[in-house]
Amino acid sequence: MSASPFEQVVLPHLNAAYNLARWLTRDEHDAEDVVQDAFVRALRFFDGFRGDDARAWLLAIVRNTSYDYLRRHRPHEVSEPFNEELHSPTEEGQTPETLLLRRTDQVMVRRALETLPVAWREIIILREFEELSYKQIADVAGIRIGTVMSRLARARGQLQRLLATEALKEVAE
């Protein structure tokens, strides 16, 4: 069977879809279920797809499918509406050591990313791994560009603190 237009346009973004689902669900098998489900949904909506950014379009579907999955299986992880203030550290403005950040390893970074609330984690994944613009992230996550900016700032601040603390422990040992 030859590849359909859907397969030609959407399937090339499978890795991006899997990576996002894997980071949002933090589980290999859940990610697999989410990705399959998301592609079936995408196929159903494909007639309505008129844009030229198939990756962002697909990622929005993967993101929503992941959230549906989490809501069903781990509702405590997706508290909506997301309360920024609740997760924001009190000691705003403190600058963690750049040197400490240079001593981090893969396990530390992965653990720190997985510790972030999902609403922040998705922004980091979309920005750092998919290199989406703020506008694209806003479209994928269904939020305003201003919110993308403030969430990125908070998520990065939190990551810096987590990583600096971890690296400091390592140094002390």
Next chain:
Amino acid sequence: MTCDDVRRFVDPYLDGELDLMRQVEFDDHLRQCQVCPPIYESRRALRSAIHAQQLYFTAPAHVRQHVRTAIRASAPTSSWWSRIFAPQWISVAVGAMAVVLAVVIAGPMLSRRSASNQIAQEVVSAHIRSLMANHLTDVSSSDQHTVKPWFAGKLDFSPPIVDLKDHDFPLVGGRLDYAGNRPVAALAYRRGEHVINLFAWPATSNADVAEAFDSRQGYNVLSWRHAGTSFWAVSDLNATELRQFASLVQAGL
């Protein structure tokens, strides 16, 4: 730019989302300030820490296979067609044809109106976003000869830009935006404290269309087609002055 601004803009700066003017101010501030460089440095170190690791999950081969199988299982099959052309459906089909004909005749009129409705909503949203996210311009200049070349290579057309400084509508700059399912040129003009976003893209037809006025969410919207280009002007400026702006743009081309 103040130290507070640097804290606020460090992320958009790092992500290349700051307009040119702020970028320059940001650079200047970093060179002169004793306090801010570590803030920027630690953000850069964080980014390197993330990128230094192999943290991207590539889809395993079996996932690729399962997805492909799932897609093909959900796709419509050819037997669907043979069922349609079965004899008992033919009389139904004749009736359906009549409906289709009615839709074909009336449809374009309706869909044209709803398409223009949707674009109106999109340009108003784009206008609001441009003010809210501090992202009015990608290229900040009151000189049309700076703004116009900036679009080259970013769009598949060259947007018409008129200088209206002498009419008290100074050009502020331009940026890329997205409306009507395509990348468009957005030109920012000012009248006093009011910002006017003028969106432009190649029209599907060459025939000129007179201005149509609309008002949404407190913003005035004027759309027209001129010289093969679709124009949408959005502003909180009053309707009279916005019309004046529109006629000046048309006269200037």
